[in-house]
Amino acid sequence: MAEETKVVGATAKTRLRRRLRFLRTRARELKMIGKALVSTKHPILVHIIPMRQCNLACTYCNEFDDFSKPVPLEEMKKRLDALADMGTSIITISGGEPLMHPELDEVIRHMRRRGMIAGLITNGFYLNKERIERLNEAGLEHLQISIDNVVPDEVSKKSLKTLDGRLVMLSQYAVFQVNINSVLGSGVKDPEDALKIAHRAVELGFTSTVGIIHDNNGQLRPLGPHEQEIFEEVMALGKRSFSRFNEFQHNVARGREHNWRCRSGSRYLYICEDGLVHWCSQQRGYPGIPLAQYTPEMRHREYSTKKFCAPRCTVSCVQQVGILDNWRDPQNLNPMPMTPPATPQAELVQIGEVRGDS
Ligand code: SF4
Ligand code: SF4
Numbered sequence: 001m002a003e004e005t006k007v008v009g010a011t012a013k014t015r016l017r018r019r020l021r022f023l024r025t026r027a028r029e030l031k032m033i034g035k036a037l038v039s040t041k042h043p044i045l046v047h048i049i050p051m052r053q054c055n056l057a058c059t060y061c062n063e064f065d066d067f068s069k070p071v072p073l074e075e076m077k078k079r080l081d082a083l084a085d086m087g088t089s090i091i092t093i094s095g096g097e098p099l100m101h102p103e104l105d106e107v108i109r110h111m112r113r114r115g116m117i118a119g120l121i122t123n124g125f126y127l128n129k130e131r132i133e134r135l136n137e138a139g140l141e142h143l144q145i146s147i148d149n150v151v152p153d154e155v156s157k158k159s160l161k162t163l164d165g166r167l168v169m170l171s172q173y174a175v176f177q178v179n180i181n182s183v184l185g186s187g188v189k190d191p192e193d194a195l196k197i198a199h200r201a202v203e204l205g206f207t208s209t210v211g212i213i214h215d216n217n218g219q220l221r222p223l224g225p226h227e228q229e230i231f232e233e234v235m236a237l238g239k240r241s242f243s244r245f246n247e248f249q250h251n252v253a254r255g256r257e258h259n260w261r262c263r264s265g266s267r268y269l270y271i272c273e274d275g276l277v278h279w280c281s282q283q284r285g286y287p288g289i290p291l292a293q294y295t296p297e298m299r300h301r302e303y304s305t306k307k308f309c310a311p312r313c314t315v316s317c318v319q320q321v322g323i324l325d326n327w328r329d330p331q332n333l334n335p336m337p338m339t340p341p342a343t344p345q346a347e348l349v350q351i352g353e354v355r356g357d358s
Pocket of ligand 2: 054055056057058061062063064095096097123158
């Protein structure tokens with residue numbers, strides 16, 4: 001077990017602020033669910049990338065580079081305004097490593113100003129007391145860190161050993177909700193690590209979730225019996241998490257296909273650093289239309305478009321969004337024919353692993 005940093009609890013003032021922000025966010029989440037059930041015309045969740053560059057280089061990840069510049073603040077604001085005008089409920093900032101963006105606090109502030117629930121996925125390496133306080137002040141509501149192992153190895157440095165001190169700081173100073181995601185599946189050396197990470201998360205007062213990796217061909221691969229036991233244990237520990245999605249996750253763990261309607265391109269959008277709309281991080285390249293030109297008709301079309309990758313999909317956030325519409329409106333359209341892009345773009349790809357989200 002990695003050496004743990006001594007825990008000093010949050011002050012009474014921080015605990016009160018945390019409670020108040022939790023209640024406010026929960027009220028907004030309930031409103032978001034009500035709005036989503038009443039109307040299918042707006043995006044529920046959007047992932048947006050303000051920074052493709054990352055300070056790490058996890059060997060399984062294809063969602064980062066080591067050179068790209070931050071998206072300018074004014075451009076980020078324009079994109080956020082376009083999303084707010086569509087009626088978007090939740091925006092999660094992802095990367096690359098978003099904390100490398102020099103004006104991230106203002107990006108978060110703008111999301112809140114426009115009434116959207118603000119989340120952030122980070123590898124956590126840039127967190128310290130001052131940065132956490134700035135995120136508090138900006139109005140962040142959710143933060144997720146994905147931890148891959150207990151001690152760093154050649155695949156990933158996102159380990160409990162390297163991050164534990166930062167997790168303790170979060171438990172002391174963060175007023176936003178923190179979720180720690182661990183992983184199981186192919187490429188994970190020691191499945192027990194996921195359990196240790198989940199226990200540490202709960203000990204520090206966070207929620208915990210577990211992601212399951214599929215193989216390099218994008219195919220589901222069932223977990224072994226021991227991994228499945230660990231999976232069940234981590235899921236039970238994570239029962240406080242609002243975002244858990246047991247049925248889907250149980251199917252993935254057993255390598256079973258699942259029957260659902262993916263509403264990406266409509267109820268879920270992935271906006272890359274170039275401001276293009278994609279189905280999701282695993283299916284980048286389609287529809288590949290600039291956000292500013294993405295019309296309600298296009299969203300409506302994608303709502304009714306059957307996704308070939310749905311039965312074996314492992315993208316849990318889109319699955320969660322899907323719950324709100326799975327019971328209605330069968331999908332009977334095929335993806336639109338694509339016109340050749342003027343400039344080279346990412347091809348439509350099924351990316352083999354799902355951990356490339358910091
Ligand atoms: S990979 Fe999953 S989330 Fe992405 S488009 Fe396919 S079904 Fe939807
Ligand atoms: S998984 Fe996250 S931390 Fe690792 S290289 Fe990719 S973006 Fe960076």
